Amino acid sequence: MENEKSTLSPIGKIFDWLGKAFLKTTPGKLFALFVKTILSFFSANRNFRTDFRNVVLQTFFTGVEIFPILFVVASLFGTVVIVETMSIMSKVGFANVVGNVLVVTVVRELGPIFTAFLIAGRSGSALATMIGNMQINSEIDALSSMGISPIRYLVMPSLLGGVIAVFIMSICFCVSSLGMGYLISKIFVMVAGQTMNVQLTWNYLYTSLVDALTFTDFVMIVLKPLVFGIIIVINACYQGLRVERDFRNLPKATSRSVIFSFLYIVIADAMLSVFFIFQYLGEISKII
Amino acid sequence: MAEALRIENLNFSIYENVRTPAAKGGVISKVFGNIFRSSSLTHRQILKDINMSLHPGETVCIGGPSGQGKSLLLRLIAGLEKPDSGSLFYFGEYIPREKHSALQIALRQVGLVLQNGALISNLTVRDNVALPLRYHRRGSEKEIAEKVGMALDLMRVSSVASNFPHTLSAGMLKRVAIARSWVMDPKLLLMDEPTAGLDNYNRRNLLPLIDNMRSLFQTTIVIVTHDLRMADELDSNLIFLHDKTLTEPHSFDYWMQSKEVFAVQLFRDLQKRDGLY
Numbered sequence: 001m002e003n004e005k006s007t008l009s010p011i012g013k014i015f016d017w018l019g020k021a022f023l024k025t026t027p028g029k030l031f032a033l034f035v036k037t038i039l040s041f042f043s044a045n046r047n048f049r050t051d052f053r054n055v056v057l058q059t060f061f062t063g064v065e066i067f068p069i070l071f072v073v074a075s076l077f078g079t080v081v082i083v084e085t086m087s088i089m090s091k092v093g094f095a096n097v098v099g100n101v102l103v104v105t106v107v108r109e110l111g112p113i114f115t116a117f118l119i120a121g122r123s124g125s126a127l128a129t130m131i132g133n134m135q136i137n138s139e140i141d142a143l144s145s146m147g148i149s150p151i152r153y154l155v156m157p158s159l160l161g162g163v164i165a166v167f168i169m170s171i172c173f174c175v176s177s178l179g180m181g182y183l184i185s186k187i188f189v190m191v192a193g194q195t196m197n198v199q200l201t202w203n204y205l206y207t208s209l210v211d212a213l214t215f216t217d218f219v220m221i222v223l224k225p226l227v228f229g230i231i232i233v234i235n236a237c238y239q240g241l242r243v244e245r246d247f248r249n250l251p252k253a254t255s256r257s258v259i260f261s262f263l264y265i266v267i268a269d270a271m272l273s274v275f276f277i278f279q280y281l282g283e284i285s286k287i288i
Numbered sequence: 289m290a291e292a293l294r295i296e297n298l299n300f301s302i303y304e305n306v307r308t309p310a311a312k313g314g315v316i317s318k319v320f321g322n323i324f325r326s327s328s329l330t331h332r333q334i335l336k337d338i339n340m341s342l343h344p345g346e347t348v349c350i351g352g353p354s355g356q357g358k359s360l361l362l363r364l365i366a367g368l369e370k371p372d373s374g375s376l377f378y379f380g381e382y383i384p385r386e387k388h389s390a391l392q393i394a395l396r397q398v399g400l401v402l403q404n405g406a407l408i409s410n411l412t413v414r415d416n417v418a419l420p421l422r423y424h425r426r427g428s429e430k431e432i433a434e435k436v437g438m439a440l441d442l443m444r445v446s447s448v449a450s451n452f453p454h455t456l457s458a459g460m461l462k463r464v465a466i467a468r469s470w471v472m473d474p475k476l477l478l479m480d481e482p483t484a485g486l487d488n489y490n491r492r493n494l495l496p497l498i499d500n501m502r503s504l505f506q507t508t509i510v511i512v513t514h515d516l517r518m519a520d521e522l523d524s525n526l527i528f529l530h531d532k533t534l535t536e537p538h539s540f541d542y543w544m545q546s547k548e549v550f551a552v553q554l555f556r557d558l559q560k561r562d563g564l565y
Contacts, residue, residue, distance in 0.1 A: 047423065047425060050422055050423070130410075134408075137406060138402045139406050139408055139409065141368050141406065142400070142402055143408070144368065145366050145390050145399070146420040146423070146468070146472065147390075148419070148423045149391060153423065
Protein backbone atom coordinates (compact mmCIF):
# COMPACT_ATOMS: atom_id res chain seq x y z
CA MET A 1 0.00 0.00 0.00
CA GLU A 2 2.83 2.37 0.91
CA ASN A 3 4.52 1.68 -2.42
CA GLU A 4 1.27 2.29 -4.22
CA LYS A 5 0.87 5.66 -2.50
CA SER A 6 4.40 6.75 -3.24
CA THR A 7 3.85 6.22 -7.00
CA LEU A 8 1.12 8.86 -7.05
CA SER A 9 2.02 12.22 -8.57
CA PRO A 10 1.27 15.40 -6.53
CA ILE A 11 -1.96 15.92 -8.51
CA GLY A 12 -2.79 12.23 -8.03
CA LYS A 13 -2.29 12.64 -4.29
CA ILE A 14 -4.71 15.59 -4.26
CA PHE A 15 -7.33 13.54 -6.10
CA ASP A 16 -6.64 10.58 -3.80
CA TRP A 17 -7.18 12.79 -0.75
CA LEU A 18 -10.29 14.41 -2.24
CA GLY A 19 -11.77 11.05 -3.19
CA LYS A 20 -11.20 9.60 0.27
CA ALA A 21 -12.61 12.73 1.91
CA PHE A 22 -15.68 12.56 -0.35
CA LEU A 23 -16.30 8.90 0.52
CA LYS A 24 -16.41 9.81 4.21
CA THR A 25 -19.34 12.19 3.67
CA THR A 26 -22.98 11.07 3.42
CA PRO A 27 -23.28 11.89 -0.32
CA GLY A 28 -20.00 9.97 -0.80
CA LYS A 29 -21.37 6.94 1.02
CA LEU A 30 -24.58 7.13 -1.01
CA PHE A 31 -22.52 7.29 -4.19
CA ALA A 32 -20.42 4.32 -3.06
CA LEU A 33 -23.59 2.31 -2.33
CA PHE A 34 -24.95 3.21 -5.78
CA VAL A 35 -21.74 2.11 -7.50
CA LYS A 36 -21.63 -1.14 -5.48
CA THR A 37 -25.26 -1.80 -6.41
CA ILE A 38 -24.55 -1.31 -10.11
CA LEU A 39 -21.47 -3.54 -9.88
CA SER A 40 -23.45 -6.20 -7.99
CA PHE A 41 -25.68 -6.53 -11.07
CA PHE A 42 -22.69 -8.02 -12.89
CA SER A 43 -21.55 -10.23 -9.99
CA ALA A 44 -20.97 -13.97 -10.37
CA ASN A 45 -24.18 -14.92 -8.56
CA ARG A 46 -26.53 -13.73 -11.26
CA ASN A 47 -29.89 -15.45 -11.19
CA PHE A 48 -32.07 -13.56 -13.63
CA ARG A 49 -35.16 -15.58 -12.75
CA THR A 50 -34.99 -14.61 -9.07
CA ASP A 51 -33.91 -11.09 -9.97
CA PHE A 52 -36.80 -10.64 -12.39
CA ARG A 53 -39.26 -11.83 -9.73
CA ASN A 54 -37.79 -9.48 -7.13
CA VAL A 55 -37.76 -6.53 -9.54
CA VAL A 56 -41.41 -7.13 -10.51
CA LEU A 57 -42.39 -7.39 -6.82
CA GLN A 58 -40.49 -4.21 -6.01
CA THR A 59 -42.04 -2.35 -8.96
CA PHE A 60 -45.47 -3.50 -7.81
CA PHE A 61 -44.75 -2.48 -4.22
CA THR A 62 -43.24 0.88 -5.16
CA GLY A 63 -45.52 1.88 -7.96
CA VAL A 64 -48.77 0.03 -8.40
CA GLU A 65 -49.87 0.17 -4.77
CA ILE A 66 -49.42 3.95 -4.69
CA PHE A 67 -51.33 4.54 -7.91
CA PRO A 68 -54.79 5.31 -6.37
CA ILE A 69 -53.36 8.09 -4.19
CA LEU A 70 -51.18 9.37 -7.00
CA PHE A 71 -54.17 9.41 -9.36
CA VAL A 72 -56.27 11.54 -6.99
CA VAL A 73 -53.40 13.94 -6.25
CA ALA A 74 -52.54 14.24 -9.96
CA SER A 75 -56.16 14.83 -11.02
CA LEU A 76 -56.79 17.56 -8.47
CA PHE A 77 -53.38 19.14 -9.06
CA GLY A 78 -54.06 19.14 -12.82
CA THR A 79 -57.46 20.73 -12.28
CA VAL A 80 -56.01 23.55 -10.19
CA VAL A 81 -53.19 24.21 -12.64
CA ILE A 82 -55.43 24.15 -15.74
CA VAL A 83 -58.16 26.36 -14.26
CA GLU A 84 -55.70 28.86 -12.74
CA THR A 85 -53.52 29.01 -15.84
CA MET A 86 -56.35 29.41 -18.31
CA SER A 87 -58.19 32.03 -16.30
CA ILE A 88 -55.13 34.11 -15.41
CA MET A 89 -53.34 33.83 -18.75
CA SER A 90 -56.41 34.80 -20.76
CA LYS A 91 -57.00 37.77 -18.43
CA VAL A 92 -53.49 39.15 -18.96
CA GLY A 93 -53.51 38.40 -22.68
CA PHE A 94 -51.13 35.46 -22.74
CA ALA A 95 -53.63 32.77 -23.71
CA ASN A 96 -51.20 31.55 -26.38
CA VAL A 97 -48.64 30.39 -23.79
CA VAL A 98 -51.05 28.21 -21.77
CA GLY A 99 -49.51 25.06 -23.26
CA ASN A 100 -46.01 26.19 -22.34
CA VAL A 101 -47.02 26.92 -18.77
CA LEU A 102 -48.70 23.52 -18.44
CA VAL A 103 -45.71 21.71 -19.92
CA VAL A 104 -43.28 23.54 -17.62
CA THR A 105 -45.47 23.14 -14.54
CA VAL A 106 -46.84 19.65 -14.95
CA VAL A 107 -44.62 17.70 -17.30
CA ARG A 108 -41.24 19.22 -16.68
CA GLU A 109 -41.19 20.25 -13.03
CA LEU A 110 -43.94 19.40 -10.59
CA GLY A 111 -45.12 16.13 -12.15
CA PRO A 112 -41.83 14.24 -11.60
CA ILE A 113 -41.23 16.01 -8.26
CA PHE A 114 -44.72 15.24 -6.86
CA THR A 115 -44.38 11.63 -7.99
CA ALA A 116 -40.95 11.36 -6.40
CA PHE A 117 -42.21 12.94 -3.16
CA LEU A 118 -45.17 10.55 -3.00
CA ILE A 119 -42.97 7.53 -3.64
CA ALA A 120 -40.29 8.72 -1.20
CA GLY A 121 -42.94 9.26 1.47
CA ARG A 122 -44.65 5.98 0.94
CA SER A 123 -42.26 3.43 -0.56
CA GLY A 124 -38.92 4.96 0.44
CA SER A 125 -39.90 5.07 4.09
CA ALA A 126 -41.29 1.52 3.90
CA LEU A 127 -38.07 0.29 2.29
CA ALA A 128 -35.91 1.97 4.95
CA THR A 129 -38.08 0.47 7.71
CA MET A 130 -37.98 -2.99 6.15
CA ILE A 131 -34.19 -3.02 5.76
CA GLY A 132 -33.78 -1.45 9.22
CA ASN A 133 -35.93 -4.19 10.74
CA MET A 134 -33.92 -6.81 8.89
CA GLN A 135 -30.78 -5.26 10.33
CA ILE A 136 -32.20 -5.34 13.88
CA ASN A 137 -33.37 -8.96 13.51
CA SER A 138 -29.89 -9.94 12.23
CA GLU A 139 -31.40 -10.97 8.89
CA ILE A 140 -28.73 -8.97 7.05
CA ASP A 141 -26.05 -10.80 9.07
CA ALA A 142 -27.74 -14.09 8.24
CA LEU A 143 -27.68 -13.22 4.52
CA SER A 144 -23.97 -12.36 4.68
CA SER A 145 -23.19 -15.55 6.61
CA MET A 146 -24.84 -17.56 3.81
CA GLY A 147 -22.59 -15.85 1.27
CA ILE A 148 -25.47 -13.73 0.00
CA SER A 149 -24.54 -10.12 -0.63
CA PRO A 150 -27.23 -7.90 0.96
CA ILE A 151 -26.54 -5.32 -1.73
CA ARG A 152 -27.08 -7.90 -4.48
CA TYR A 153 -30.12 -9.44 -2.79
CA LEU A 154 -31.88 -6.37 -1.37
CA VAL A 155 -30.62 -3.12 -2.84
CA MET A 156 -30.21 -4.08 -6.50
CA PRO A 157 -33.81 -5.31 -7.09
CA SER A 158 -35.12 -2.34 -5.08
CA LEU A 159 -33.10 0.04 -7.24
CA LEU A 160 -34.27 -1.44 -10.55
CA GLY A 161 -37.88 -1.79 -9.38
CA GLY A 162 -37.84 1.68 -7.84
CA VAL A 163 -36.49 3.39 -10.94
CA ILE A 164 -38.98 1.60 -13.21
CA ALA A 165 -41.84 2.47 -10.83
CA VAL A 166 -40.89 6.15 -10.56
CA PHE A 167 -40.63 6.37 -14.35
CA ILE A 168 -44.04 4.73 -14.94
CA MET A 169 -45.68 6.70 -12.15
CA SER A 170 -44.28 10.01 -13.43
CA ILE A 171 -45.87 9.37 -16.81
CA CYS A 172 -49.10 8.30 -15.09
CA PHE A 173 -49.01 11.49 -13.02
CA CYS A 174 -48.59 13.72 -16.08
CA VAL A 175 -51.29 11.90 -18.08
CA SER A 176 -53.72 11.81 -15.13
CA SER A 177 -52.96 15.38 -14.27
CA LEU A 178 -53.64 16.72 -17.75
CA GLY A 179 -56.39 14.26 -18.73
CA MET A 180 -58.38 14.18 -15.51
CA GLY A 181 -57.50 17.82 -14.86
CA TYR A 182 -59.12 18.71 -18.17
CA LEU A 183 -62.25 16.63 -17.44
CA ILE A 184 -62.75 18.02 -13.92
CA SER A 185 -62.04 21.57 -15.11
CA LYS A 186 -64.57 21.08 -17.90
CA ILE A 187 -67.17 20.05 -15.34
CA PHE A 188 -66.34 23.13 -13.24
CA VAL A 189 -66.62 25.35 -16.29
CA MET A 190 -69.95 23.77 -17.25
CA VAL A 191 -71.28 24.23 -13.72
CA ALA A 192 -69.90 27.74 -13.22
CA GLY A 193 -70.75 28.83 -16.79
CA GLN A 194 -69.54 32.25 -17.95
CA THR A 195 -68.58 33.38 -14.44
CA MET A 196 -65.25 31.58 -14.78
CA ASN A 197 -64.51 33.24 -18.11
CA VAL A 198 -62.53 30.23 -19.37
CA GLN A 199 -62.78 28.92 -22.93
CA LEU A 200 -61.75 25.33 -22.42
CA THR A 201 -61.76 22.82 -25.26
CA TRP A 202 -59.78 19.59 -25.55
CA ASN A 203 -58.62 20.52 -29.02
CA TYR A 204 -57.21 23.84 -27.80
CA LEU A 205 -55.53 22.29 -24.79
CA TYR A 206 -54.11 19.35 -26.76
CA THR A 207 -52.76 21.54 -29.57
CA SER A 208 -51.11 24.01 -27.20
CA LEU A 209 -49.54 21.17 -25.20
CA VAL A 210 -48.17 19.38 -28.25
CA ASP A 211 -46.82 22.63 -29.64
CA ALA A 212 -45.11 23.43 -26.34
CA LEU A 213 -43.40 20.05 -25.92
CA THR A 214 -39.78 20.03 -27.02
CA PHE A 215 -37.21 17.25 -27.43
CA THR A 216 -35.58 18.33 -24.15
CA ASP A 217 -38.89 17.69 -22.38
CA PHE A 218 -38.89 14.10 -23.59
CA VAL A 219 -35.29 13.70 -22.41
CA MET A 220 -36.26 15.10 -19.01
CA ILE A 221 -39.31 12.83 -18.77
CA VAL A 222 -36.86 9.92 -18.85
CA LEU A 223 -33.94 11.50 -17.00
CA LYS A 224 -35.70 13.01 -13.99
CA PRO A 225 -37.58 9.89 -12.85
CA LEU A 226 -34.36 7.92 -13.37
CA VAL A 227 -32.36 10.28 -11.14
CA PHE A 228 -35.17 10.64 -8.57
CA GLY A 229 -35.72 6.88 -8.43
CA ILE A 230 -32.02 6.29 -7.80
CA ILE A 231 -32.01 8.96 -5.06
CA ILE A 232 -35.09 7.56 -3.29
CA VAL A 233 -34.02 3.92 -3.30
CA ILE A 234 -30.32 4.41 -2.53
CA ASN A 235 -31.09 6.86 0.27
CA ALA A 236 -33.77 4.56 1.75
CA CYS A 237 -31.49 1.51 1.61
CA TYR A 238 -28.56 3.47 3.03
CA GLN A 239 -30.64 4.74 5.94
CA GLY A 240 -32.01 1.22 6.56
CA LEU A 241 -28.57 -0.39 6.48
CA ARG A 242 -27.26 2.23 8.94
CA VAL A 243 -29.69 1.15 11.65
CA GLU A 244 -27.33 -1.55 12.95
CA ARG A 245 -28.89 -3.35 15.91
CA ASP A 246 -30.46 -0.48 17.78
CA PHE A 247 -34.24 -0.10 17.74
CA ARG A 248 -33.93 3.61 18.56
CA ASN A 249 -32.38 4.19 15.14
CA LEU A 250 -35.32 2.78 13.19
CA PRO A 251 -37.72 5.78 13.42
CA LYS A 252 -34.76 8.09 12.76
CA ALA A 253 -33.83 6.09 9.66
CA THR A 254 -37.42 6.18 8.39
CA SER A 255 -37.77 9.94 8.77
CA ARG A 256 -34.28 10.53 7.34
CA SER A 257 -35.11 8.42 4.31
CA VAL A 258 -38.04 10.75 3.55
CA ILE A 259 -36.59 14.13 4.50
CA PHE A 260 -33.20 13.60 2.86
CA SER A 261 -34.86 12.17 -0.25
CA PHE A 262 -36.90 15.38 -0.50
CA LEU A 263 -33.75 17.45 -0.08
CA TYR A 264 -31.68 15.48 -2.61
CA ILE A 265 -34.58 15.42 -5.11
CA VAL A 266 -34.96 19.20 -4.98
CA ILE A 267 -31.20 19.68 -5.33
CA ALA A 268 -31.08 17.24 -8.27
CA ASP A 269 -34.09 18.94 -9.86
CA ALA A 270 -32.44 22.33 -9.55
CA MET A 271 -29.26 20.96 -11.12
CA LEU A 272 -31.17 19.34 -13.99
CA SER A 273 -33.17 22.53 -14.53
CA VAL A 274 -29.98 24.44 -15.23
CA PHE A 275 -30.23 22.96 -18.73
CA PHE A 276 -33.40 24.97 -19.23
CA ILE A 277 -32.01 28.32 -18.13
CA PHE A 278 -31.16 29.45 -21.64
CA GLN A 279 -34.49 28.25 -22.93
CA TYR A 280 -36.27 30.14 -20.12
CA LEU A 281 -34.33 33.29 -20.93
CA GLY A 282 -35.27 32.96 -24.60
CA GLU A 283 -38.94 32.58 -23.78
CA ILE A 284 -38.94 35.48 -21.32
CA SER A 285 -37.28 37.74 -23.92
CA LYS A 286 -39.99 36.74 -26.42
CA ILE A 287 -42.75 37.68 -23.95
CA ILE A 288 -41.14 40.95 -22.91
CA MET B 289 -5.37 -33.31 7.68
CA ALA B 290 -5.70 -29.55 8.15
CA GLU B 291 -7.51 -28.22 11.19
CA ALA B 292 -11.06 -27.08 10.57
CA LEU B 293 -10.44 -23.86 12.45
CA ARG B 294 -7.37 -22.32 13.99
CA ILE B 295 -7.28 -18.99 15.76
CA GLU B 296 -3.98 -17.42 16.81
CA ASN B 297 -3.56 -14.43 19.14
CA LEU B 298 -6.84 -12.83 18.19
CA ASN B 299 -7.66 -9.47 19.78
CA PHE B 300 -10.79 -7.40 19.48
CA SER B 301 -11.84 -4.05 20.92
CA ILE B 302 -14.85 -1.86 20.56
CA TYR B 303 -14.99 1.90 20.41
CA GLU B 304 -18.00 3.26 22.23
CA ASN B 305 -19.49 6.73 22.16
CA VAL B 306 -20.08 7.52 25.82
CA ARG B 307 -22.26 10.54 26.53
CA THR B 308 -21.56 12.49 29.68
CA PRO B 309 -23.25 15.63 31.06
CA ALA B 310 -21.57 18.78 29.84
CA ALA B 311 -21.03 20.32 33.27
CA LYS B 312 -21.44 19.46 36.91
CA GLY B 313 -22.73 21.60 39.77
CA GLY B 314 -24.98 24.66 39.63
CA VAL B 315 -28.71 24.87 39.01
CA ILE B 316 -28.44 25.45 35.25
CA SER B 317 -26.17 22.50 34.64
CA LYS B 318 -28.39 20.31 36.83
CA VAL B 319 -31.40 21.23 34.71
CA PHE B 320 -29.74 21.27 31.32
CA GLY B 321 -26.82 18.92 31.97
CA ASN B 322 -28.75 15.97 30.68
CA ILE B 323 -29.70 17.77 27.49
CA PHE B 324 -26.36 19.33 26.58
CA ARG B 325 -24.04 16.39 26.76
CA SER B 326 -20.65 15.81 25.31
CA SER B 327 -19.63 12.58 23.66
CA SER B 328 -16.31 10.91 24.08
CA LEU B 329 -14.97 7.87 22.30
CA THR B 330 -13.81 5.17 24.68
CA HIS B 331 -11.86 2.07 23.82
CA ARG B 332 -12.75 -1.25 25.45
CA GLN B 333 -10.92 -4.50 24.83
CA ILE B 334 -13.35 -7.42 24.68
CA LEU B 335 -11.19 -10.33 23.51
CA LYS B 336 -7.51 -10.74 24.22
CA ASP B 337 -5.04 -13.33 22.95
CA ILE B 338 -7.65 -15.83 21.81
CA ASN B 339 -6.16 -19.12 20.67
CA MET B 340 -8.19 -22.08 19.56
CA SER B 341 -7.85 -25.12 17.34
CA LEU B 342 -10.53 -27.49 16.09
CA HIS B 343 -10.17 -30.75 14.19
CA PRO B 344 -12.62 -31.76 11.44
CA GLY B 345 -15.72 -33.42 12.90
CA GLU B 346 -15.06 -32.07 16.38
CA THR B 347 -17.73 -30.33 18.43
CA VAL B 348 -16.87 -27.75 21.03
CA CYS B 349 -19.04 -25.70 23.36
CA ILE B 350 -17.95 -22.24 24.48
CA GLY B 351 -19.42 -21.18 27.81
CA GLY B 352 -19.06 -18.36 30.26
CA PRO B 353 -21.05 -15.64 31.98
CA SER B 354 -23.16 -13.21 29.94
CA GLY B 355 -21.51 -10.16 28.44
CA GLN B 356 -18.05 -11.70 28.14
CA GLY B 357 -18.06 -11.67 24.32
CA LYS B 358 -18.95 -15.27 23.44
CA SER B 359 -21.39 -14.30 20.69
CA LEU B 360 -18.93 -11.68 19.53
CA LEU B 361 -16.26 -14.37 19.16
CA LEU B 362 -18.68 -16.37 17.04
CA ARG B 363 -19.42 -13.31 14.90
CA LEU B 364 -15.66 -12.81 14.47
CA ILE B 365 -15.21 -16.40 13.34
CA ALA B 366 -18.15 -15.97 10.93
CA GLY B 367 -16.62 -12.79 9.52
CA LEU B 368 -19.34 -10.45 10.71
CA GLU B 369 -16.73 -8.51 12.70
CA LYS B 370 -13.10 -7.78 11.87
CA PRO B 371 -10.44 -8.60 14.47
CA ASP B 372 -7.97 -5.91 15.57
CA SER B 373 -5.13 -8.37 15.23
CA GLY B 374 -4.49 -12.09 15.07
CA SER B 375 -4.78 -14.83 12.47
CA LEU B 376 -7.68 -17.05 11.49
CA PHE B 377 -7.23 -20.22 9.44
CA TYR B 378 -10.20 -22.05 7.93
CA PHE B 379 -9.33 -25.61 6.86
CA GLY B 380 -5.71 -24.59 6.69
CA GLU B 381 -6.34 -21.48 4.61
CA TYR B 382 -5.29 -18.18 6.12
CA ILE B 383 -7.75 -15.33 5.64
CA PRO B 384 -5.98 -11.96 5.94
CA ARG B 385 -7.69 -9.15 7.83
CA GLU B 386 -8.59 -7.16 4.69
CA LYS B 387 -10.40 -10.20 3.27
CA HIS B 388 -12.02 -11.12 6.58
CA SER B 389 -15.70 -10.70 5.67
CA ALA B 390 -18.81 -12.87 6.10
CA LEU B 391 -19.14 -13.27 2.32
CA GLN B 392 -15.56 -14.53 1.99
CA ILE B 393 -15.80 -16.89 4.94
CA ALA B 394 -19.17 -18.29 3.86
CA LEU B 395 -17.48 -19.35 0.62
CA ARG B 396 -15.22 -21.63 2.74
CA GLN B 397 -18.32 -23.64 3.70
CA VAL B 398 -18.73 -22.02 7.09
CA GLY B 399 -22.34 -21.79 8.29
CA LEU B 400 -23.79 -19.67 11.06
CA VAL B 401 -26.99 -20.15 13.06
CA LEU B 402 -27.83 -16.98 14.91
CA GLN B 403 -29.55 -16.92 18.29
CA ASN B 404 -32.94 -15.73 17.01
CA GLY B 405 -32.80 -17.84 13.84
CA ALA B 406 -32.77 -14.66 11.72
CA LEU B 407 -35.04 -16.10 9.06
CA ILE B 408 -35.97 -13.72 6.25
CA SER B 409 -39.37 -12.51 7.38
CA ASN B 410 -41.00 -12.08 3.96
CA LEU B 411 -40.13 -15.62 2.79
CA THR B 412 -41.84 -18.86 3.75
CA VAL B 413 -39.92 -21.55 5.63
CA ARG B 414 -39.38 -23.46 2.37
CA ASP B 415 -38.13 -20.37 0.54
CA ASN B 416 -35.89 -19.47 3.47
CA VAL B 417 -34.20 -22.86 3.33
CA ALA B 418 -33.99 -22.73 -0.48
CA LEU B 419 -32.63 -19.18 -0.52
CA PRO B 420 -28.87 -19.94 -0.30
CA LEU B 421 -29.21 -22.79 -2.80
CA ARG B 422 -31.06 -20.58 -5.29
CA TYR B 423 -28.68 -17.68 -4.80
CA HIS B 424 -25.58 -19.83 -5.29
CA ARG B 425 -27.37 -21.81 -8.05
CA ARG B 426 -26.74 -25.20 -6.46
CA GLY B 427 -28.73 -27.31 -8.91
CA SER B 428 -32.01 -27.13 -10.76
CA GLU B 429 -35.30 -26.17 -9.08
CA LYS B 430 -36.15 -29.87 -8.78
CA GLU B 431 -32.85 -30.70 -7.08
CA ILE B 432 -33.21 -27.70 -4.80
CA ALA B 433 -36.75 -28.78 -3.86
CA GLU B 434 -35.48 -32.29 -3.03
CA LYS B 435 -32.64 -31.01 -0.87
CA VAL B 436 -34.91 -28.54 0.92
CA GLY B 437 -37.44 -31.32 1.57
CA MET B 438 -34.65 -33.51 3.00
CA ALA B 439 -33.43 -30.70 5.28
CA LEU B 440 -36.94 -29.95 6.52
CA ASP B 441 -37.51 -33.66 7.22
CA LEU B 442 -34.18 -33.96 9.03
CA MET B 443 -35.06 -31.03 11.29
CA ARG B 444 -38.69 -32.19 11.59
CA VAL B 445 -40.21 -28.95 10.32
CA SER B 446 -41.83 -30.21 7.10
CA SER B 447 -45.30 -29.52 8.51
CA VAL B 448 -44.60 -25.76 8.57
CA ALA B 449 -42.86 -25.52 5.19
CA SER B 450 -45.43 -23.07 3.82
CA ASN B 451 -45.60 -20.91 6.95
CA PHE B 452 -43.98 -17.54 7.40
CA PRO B 453 -41.39 -17.20 10.20
CA HIS B 454 -43.59 -15.02 12.44
CA THR B 455 -46.01 -17.93 12.88
CA LEU B 456 -43.33 -20.31 14.23
CA SER B 457 -42.34 -21.07 17.80
CA ALA B 458 -38.81 -20.37 19.04
CA GLY B 459 -37.86 -24.05 18.76
CA MET B 460 -39.09 -24.31 15.20
CA LEU B 461 -37.33 -21.09 14.22
CA LYS B 462 -34.05 -22.55 15.42
CA ARG B 463 -34.59 -25.84 13.63
CA VAL B 464 -35.44 -24.03 10.38
CA ALA B 465 -32.33 -21.87 10.80
CA ILE B 466 -30.22 -25.02 11.26
CA ALA B 467 -31.88 -26.56 8.17
CA ARG B 468 -31.03 -23.43 6.19
CA SER B 469 -27.39 -23.70 7.21
CA TRP B 470 -27.30 -27.45 6.65
CA VAL B 471 -28.46 -27.32 3.01
CA MET B 472 -25.21 -25.60 2.07
CA ASP B 473 -23.23 -28.60 3.38
CA PRO B 474 -21.17 -26.61 5.87
CA LYS B 475 -17.92 -28.17 6.96
CA LEU B 476 -17.83 -25.81 9.94
CA LEU B 477 -21.08 -24.81 11.64
CA LEU B 478 -21.24 -22.00 14.19
CA MET B 479 -24.26 -21.94 16.50
CA ASP B 480 -25.18 -19.15 18.87
CA GLU B 481 -27.25 -20.30 21.86
CA PRO B 482 -29.17 -23.02 20.02
CA THR B 483 -31.12 -24.03 23.14
CA ALA B 484 -31.79 -20.55 24.56
CA GLY B 485 -35.48 -19.95 25.13
CA LEU B 486 -36.43 -23.59 24.48
CA ASP B 487 -38.41 -25.74 26.88
CA ASN B 488 -37.06 -29.14 27.90
CA TYR B 489 -39.12 -30.96 25.28
CA ASN B 490 -37.81 -28.84 22.38
CA ARG B 491 -34.32 -28.90 23.83
CA ARG B 492 -34.37 -32.71 23.99
CA ASN B 493 -35.53 -32.80 20.37
CA LEU B 494 -32.87 -30.40 19.15
CA LEU B 495 -29.76 -31.99 20.65
CA PRO B 496 -29.98 -35.31 18.73
CA LEU B 497 -30.39 -33.31 15.52
CA ILE B 498 -27.15 -31.44 16.22
CA ASP B 499 -25.48 -34.71 17.14
CA ASN B 500 -26.70 -36.29 13.88
CA MET B 501 -25.09 -33.52 11.87
CA ARG B 502 -21.77 -34.33 13.49
CA SER B 503 -22.01 -38.09 13.23
CA LEU B 504 -23.61 -38.35 9.77
CA PHE B 505 -21.94 -35.49 7.95
CA GLN B 506 -18.70 -35.03 9.93
CA THR B 507 -19.55 -31.35 10.45
CA THR B 508 -17.26 -29.43 12.80
CA ILE B 509 -19.51 -27.57 15.22
CA VAL B 510 -18.80 -24.61 17.51
CA ILE B 511 -21.60 -23.87 19.94
CA VAL B 512 -21.77 -20.78 22.10
CA THR B 513 -24.06 -21.51 25.02
CA HIS B 514 -25.05 -20.91 28.61
CA ASP B 515 -26.46 -24.42 28.65
CA LEU B 516 -23.36 -26.21 29.97
CA ARG B 517 -25.14 -29.57 30.15
CA MET B 518 -25.16 -29.53 26.36
CA ALA B 519 -21.41 -30.22 26.35
CA ASP B 520 -22.06 -33.36 28.41
CA GLU B 521 -24.99 -34.50 26.29
CA LEU B 522 -23.13 -33.93 23.02
CA ASP B 523 -19.99 -35.48 24.50
CA SER B 524 -17.97 -32.49 23.41
CA ASN B 525 -15.22 -30.39 24.92
CA LEU B 526 -16.07 -27.29 26.86
CA ILE B 527 -14.10 -24.05 26.66
CA PHE B 528 -14.77 -21.04 28.84
CA LEU B 529 -14.37 -17.44 27.86
CA HIS B 530 -12.91 -16.02 31.02
CA ASP B 531 -11.12 -12.75 31.62
CA LYS B 532 -11.29 -11.86 27.89
CA THR B 533 -9.54 -15.04 26.80
CA LEU B 534 -10.30 -18.71 26.19
CA THR B 535 -9.37 -21.49 28.56
CA GLU B 536 -8.02 -24.84 27.43
CA PRO B 537 -10.67 -27.28 26.13
CA HIS B 538 -11.67 -29.95 28.63
CA SER B 539 -14.54 -32.35 29.15
CA PHE B 540 -17.66 -31.45 31.09
CA ASP B 541 -16.60 -33.76 33.93
CA TYR B 542 -13.19 -32.11 34.16
CA TRP B 543 -14.77 -28.70 34.62
CA MET B 544 -17.27 -30.10 37.11
CA GLN B 545 -14.42 -31.08 39.37
CA SER B 546 -12.26 -28.07 38.60
CA LYS B 547 -11.32 -25.73 41.44
CA GLU B 548 -11.13 -22.69 39.15
CA VAL B 549 -13.24 -19.96 40.77
CA PHE B 550 -15.25 -19.09 37.64
CA ALA B 551 -15.96 -22.78 36.91
CA VAL B 552 -17.05 -23.44 40.51
CA GLN B 553 -19.36 -20.43 40.28
CA LEU B 554 -20.90 -21.47 36.93
CA PHE B 555 -21.42 -25.09 37.96
CA ARG B 556 -22.86 -24.06 41.31
CA ASP B 557 -25.44 -21.99 39.44
CA LEU B 558 -26.15 -25.00 37.25
CA GLN B 559 -26.64 -27.27 40.27
CA LYS B 560 -28.92 -24.75 41.96
CA ARG B 561 -31.03 -24.31 38.85
CA ASP B 562 -31.33 -27.86 37.62
CA GLY B 563 -30.35 -29.97 40.58
CA LEU B 564 -29.07 -32.51 38.09
CA TYR B 565 -25.38 -32.58 38.84
